[in-house]
Amino acid sequence: MSITQYNGGTILAMAGKNCVVIGSDKRLGVQNLTVSTEFQKIFPVTEKCYIGLPGLASDVQTLSELFRLKVNMYKLREEREIEPLTLANMISSTLYGRRFGPYFCEPIVAGLDKNNKPHIYGMDLIGCLNFPDDFTVAGCAEEALFGMCESLWEPDLEPDDLFETASQALLSAADRNSMVGWGAVIHTITPDRVITRTLKTRMVIYYISYI
């Protein structure tokens, strides 16, 4: 098993009409063993921009602190908030700076820029950026999320519909992956506010009688 899958966890981001969502599961594990069910993988950067950090838990926390530092320094120097594209490039160069001894984390950036245009970015663990206009996924349930998002996502969704689409994608993907689950968090970012909702995933054994 890859070191990026050692602690489990998965993240997705979707773009809608003047809104974005970013969501993750809440599990922290050590291979098969679940250690925590309240592990934060998504971190707010500005009022309209969030980063998701799936991967090795120690690197997730190291990077979240490193990016907090860098974003604060940027704000003091520039006297303005960082834009999503700038943030994505900052994360990308930080990761590429460790090209031959990388952080085991594949970050996702989601947010609205100063004109409230939605931005989502994905990258690999050495910072190769991706600029999708629909959705991006990363982490242990990546393949399941690709299958879900590819079939559920449609263009120009309103915030509530985008949240429902992302929720269904994340829940169904998480329920088929044993490294992922134990609840989920979804942030819906709109021009005037961010709505944070926590969801239940499959947490109890129930009897299946549908055959």
Add this chain to the structure above:
Amino acid sequence: MNPVALYNHEPLTSAAKQHQFDPYEMNGGTSLVIKGSDFCVVASDTRQSVGFQINSRYAPKTFKLTDNAVITASGFSADSLALFKKLSQNLEWYKHAHDKVMSTPAIAQMLSNTLYYKRFFPYYSFCLVGGIDEQGRGVAYSYDPMGSYGPEPYKSVGSASTLIQPFLDNQARVGHQNQQIVQQSEISLESAISITKDAFTSASERDIYTGDFLEIFVIKQGGVTVERVDLRKD
């Protein structure tokens, strides 16, 4: 040291070279089955690949066994075809011996036995059987390559199964726990077919081993019908 040795790509040590016979290949492809109250939908793509090479854009892996049963398999195509041939022969012998067509649950058990007979040199095939039983009810079974099997309401196997299976959980399950407006009655034939098409068009966007054509078999009381749909060809 002899300077010529620098240009010699052969190893300087004379360690024994190990050669071994590997008779298996992974040809990719995805199959799916959805069961209904009085029908069954069995579908698969028709691409056959090895690595980054496409061997064929139309190499079917779903076959009609009887008027009531259809089989599909992904994995190693040669093994799957050999397995289908063996099953067809057995069904022909059964027909002459008993003067009747084998029922779908009996075919399901026979496939399990056939796979387990080769427990230590298995057919590298991930099989699905779909059809209707003797009462006309939809039935579906899934298998591992050694013959372990069980009934399923819906199931996807093969290269895009990790993409399709959660989608089926979301769309094909009756009374899904994640949704407030749940479908409480059994799935209709129309929605089973439309879910199948959506699943494969989406899967072929991301899985390089799934594409070209989709063949959808519908098994009902009247017999088996086939529909062919276009998928991505890149």
